Amino acid sequence: MFDSVLINGRGEIACRIIRTLRRLGIRSIAVYSDADADALHVRLADEAIRIGPAPAAESYLAIDRVLDAARRSGAEAIHPCFGFLAENADFARACADAGIVFIGPSPEAIDVMGDKISAKRTVEARGVATVPGIAVPGLTDAALIAGAAEVGFPVLIKPSAGGGGKGMHVVESADGMPDALAAARREAAASFGDDTLFLERYVSHPRHIEVQILGDQEGTVVHLGERECSLQRRHQKVIEEAPSPLLDAAARARMGEAACETARSVGYVGAGTVEFIVAGDRPDDFFFLEMNTRLQVEHPVTEQITGLDLVELQVRIAAGEPLPFAQADVTLTGHSMEARVYAEDPRAGFLPTGGRALAVRHPRGDGVRVDTSLAEGLDVSTQYDPMLAKIIAWGADRDEARRRLIAALGETAVLGFETNVEFLRLLLDDPGVARGDLDTGLIARVFDTLPFARVSDRTFAEAALLRWAALPRPGGPWRRADGWRLGPAAPTRYRLAAGDRCADVRVWGTPSAARVCVDDGAEMAASVSVRGAEATVVIDGVRRQVISAGDWLVADGRAVELTDVAIARAGRADAASSPELRSPMPGTVVLVSAADGSHVDAGDAVLVVEAMKMEHVLRATTSGTVHLAVRSGDQVARGALLATVAPD
Template sequence: MVTLTSTPGPERTTAGRDRPERPFSRVLVANRGEIAVRVIRTLRRLGIHSIAVYSDADADAPHVLLADEAVRIGPAPATESYLDPARIVDAALATGAQAVHPGYGFLSEHAGFARACREAGIVFVGPGDEALDVMGDKIRAKLHVAASGVPIVPGIADPSLDDAALIEAAGSVGFPLLVKPSAGGGGKGMQVVHAAGELAAALATARRVASAAFGDDTLLLERLIERPRHIEVQVLADAAGTVVHLGERECSLQRRHQKVIEEAPSPLLDAPTRARIGAAACDAARSVGYLGAGTVEFLVSDAAPDEFFFIEMNTRLQVEHPVTELVTGVDLVEQQLRIAAGEPLAFAQQQVRLEGHAVEARLYAETPHRGFLPSTGPVLAWRAPEGEGVRVDAGIREGQQITAYYDPMIAKVISYGSDRAQALERLDRALADTVVLGVDTNIAFLRRLLAEPGVQAGHLDTGLIDRMPESHAAEPVPELIDAAARRFARDDAVERLAAGDGGPTAWHSATGWRPGAVHATEVLLAPRDHPHEMRTVAAVPDAAMPDALADAVIRVDDDGAVWVHHRGASAAFVRIDRRTHAERRRAATERGADAADPDLRAPMPGTVTAVFAENGDTVEAGDAIVAIEAMKMEHRVVAALDGTVRLAVAVGDLVGRDQAVARIEPHPAASEPDPSDGPYAGAVANAPDQE
């Protein structure tokens, strides 16, 4: 273990060379959320004046409040703020920043931005132009590192090929294969193709997404390695040409090519393979004269762990960097700053040792039982877990609005233990103690994933999550239902008291009041996402919470929904009035129990990016009607029945969750019984007066 400096997280023993001097005096952080907070913490520890930037959506965000200084850079859309190089450079010049730390995402791998910083006399905390240019293009990167002897995945990497040429060349790669945008990262635009007949559609989708996300629709094809392990190696390189690696991270637990849980070290690799893959990563970095912190990503065969293939190099800090910091004792942000200031690395490869085990879980504002769609809204409650071996990197606070403008990751919960078993146990306990109310999160899913036998045993691959049973909304535990019912009943009592004309009398202030006793009132409630699953609960409005619920966290949102967290479980409930319930039952009966709802609703808040039908078109069940994008995700809303489409939105419209975007008017024949079909044989249409 190097342990040059203390890192955010559990207390660690420090040793080695102490370098308290500041590499810079003023640094601007060109990012937001948890990574901006995390960078600012190191800047403050080093005594460096920190400068935050913010969009209108982030005016009171935690990174803005933590920094020594903050500059507005534009409206909420990222393209008009965090993704605008000119605005960032102007902010740096206006505040006298000597250097810009880009974090990850946004402009962190933008070669033009790095050049603009240098041309303005500002140090870009990242690699040089060659590394950004070469490694920012997956096709170039593969060809480049292959020339240095680094093994690569078989595939087609020729930017001159159009769709027809790629389809023709695909046979030489073999199926299944992966269509990947050459620019960008994070899995955005990737398409898995199992057969030749699927390739044309996959290429069209990948080009559209790549063009919109990265401004470059160049594609490459790669052999899809079945049941692969995704393992990445952290490297550091200084201006003197010294390159070291800090071991590897296992990132195989992914969903839609997005990492969910990461750990260090990998439970797969033995010491000789670790040395070989680390050396290959250093070779890849040297091939482009790398400078700073970077990550070289590999696919490793689960069946043959000694075989690994280069995927790409991320020329920036990774989301999962905390697990490396915890097992090595190295603050990677500090190393980035010192290297950018021209300092040599203070340690050699033989001084790097991995001690203990660390695991990170990415906490997303999303709804797992609705296909992991993003969730937005105000953060009504936020409590980070504490305890031995627990670190939290977060960029949220109570009262903050989670919007659809940015990535849905809101925090990272990281654990450290003497071994893997202890780290996993501590992470599960920390997730149970994490409280987020007001937006849906993936906490329950993360705990279920950690409990999977394959995860516990370290038998991982990138398809493990896809093979898990589909996520469903968990049945709320009785304690959560009881707490919500009591809150609804209490609020009813307060409202009646406030509305009373004759002052606070028993007749106004107590539901079910009788001489000598207060009787429980019946509360009709249902889970927020399943309002049809109504249940009746008896609750005494003025009774104190029982001891079993004393530690429950309860909040009410602007729509009147009650959110409850209790001992590792969370749920949100809505109040159902009897008239609404009766109307819903009547509508369902008239439509038929198995009939599809004709209204098509947005599954998530976002922007309409495409409309696939004209108003009045005849469509069939399964036809795509509109596409909605939010938080780096595109979702298509499809027709649930045959009929005529009536659109309610247009391209560019902002829509809310469950907002009607279209309606399918069934064909007249679809609503009439077929006289030749089963029980309707010989029947005729009902007369108007027959019910």
């Protein structure tokens, strides 16, 4: 067994790997960029080494810097996590050349399976069915446009390298191909350093099911059952579960054997995942999609139903140990579901957010597991993937696991920026999800029907009471700022904004005997008691515990930002009629489509902003002359002015 392992990664997966290494008595060595200097994985590791500035290309993706850190720390092996260099064959070769064990498959297996075009050819030769399409190296845009007509619309444009849904675009007609190809190449090059693309027929209402496999150095390959990953937005998984509610034992065995055969085709060693597209009404009709030659984000659900630690097995296999069990020994017990917590705003098109985590609350309870990198005071950068944590719940059956996960998300709070926690709870409560009637288009179909909570009068009252309770109350009555005066108390007024609603709130009295009124409604009796970030608020006899930090508070089961209207509206205008184009998220300007001083029509693309590997196109809202305020490559803040369009 190794004495020390370097972890080339960040976020919750680095923290999760450190926990297993500590249990095994192995020294953990973290690496970090300047953006992660105070990150949780840096604090948890036995040793931490800086490897460069914030851009991944100069830190986590810089092979020479990672290997230099391994040499300096004396690491015997490197765990590549599931991002950055995890599926980079050149990195695996460089590790071997440096005499350091790469905890993963051989460079040759990564080469074959990491290129989706060669992967399709390899598994087809072993009799595994693949999705119809055009998969030839070096396809030009012209060849892809011509090929799309042969494949038949709608088509799915996919990068040959990488995964995670990045660079994937569904195109409904030939008119949409040029712009989609340009965007796909940009995203693929930025995410994977390779803009090679290919086409597949887009399967309507498909289910995305993947099989976890393990292979040791003696040639034994087993599978650990499947995971259902059909709940996706923009081809990125949101909620995963194991086992799939679609498959019976016979279908599970057939798909598992196809996954094992895929692994055997490249002499696979380590943990890997074989992904399939499955017709929802024909579970026996499955197609090979790709193989991920690494640990998957959703591996905890497999761990919960098998009782196995996949990171430990990865490390033991890399150290030369054989698998300690055979296929017949694998048993699946109960059901597990996982929800990915992202720094994003679902009601703003899932745009990335980010900022400082003012307060963080994680759930506890029977069957609940939390894999997280979040800590209070942590700055969440837009340089990297927006996933913050994973909330996982096990149950004796699927419904118990689902209900436990909903309850756990209700106890999850991140204050300081928008997250998708409320969206996850609502999605899990959707009738189709509850029935297990899933496909990859479900979120897009049901999103507009999800009952997102509107900020209530109670929440506005709580926000005002907390502000009011924090006012200084010195001993002398003439210096008090809480509305005290001779005669009736003067109310303290607040005009607060939350989402698309504003409210006028008046508060007066004392913290133990207050009165509060929202928008000239009925007066309510209230009391408030504050203890650090937590407060007890009683309004008209109803008691509620409230967590607050800055302008944020947790109320109505979700985190809400309530700001003074003057601040909330500063520099903002109605986007439907404003000539100003402002950045909807912090990020980087990656493309300027219109020249400064040129004429644009309403709806024309002007700029593209990228954050956390996701692009957002800003379009002119009126016809006129463009005046640019930024250039390609500029870093911009949320709300920053990017361009104006002087109307005709």
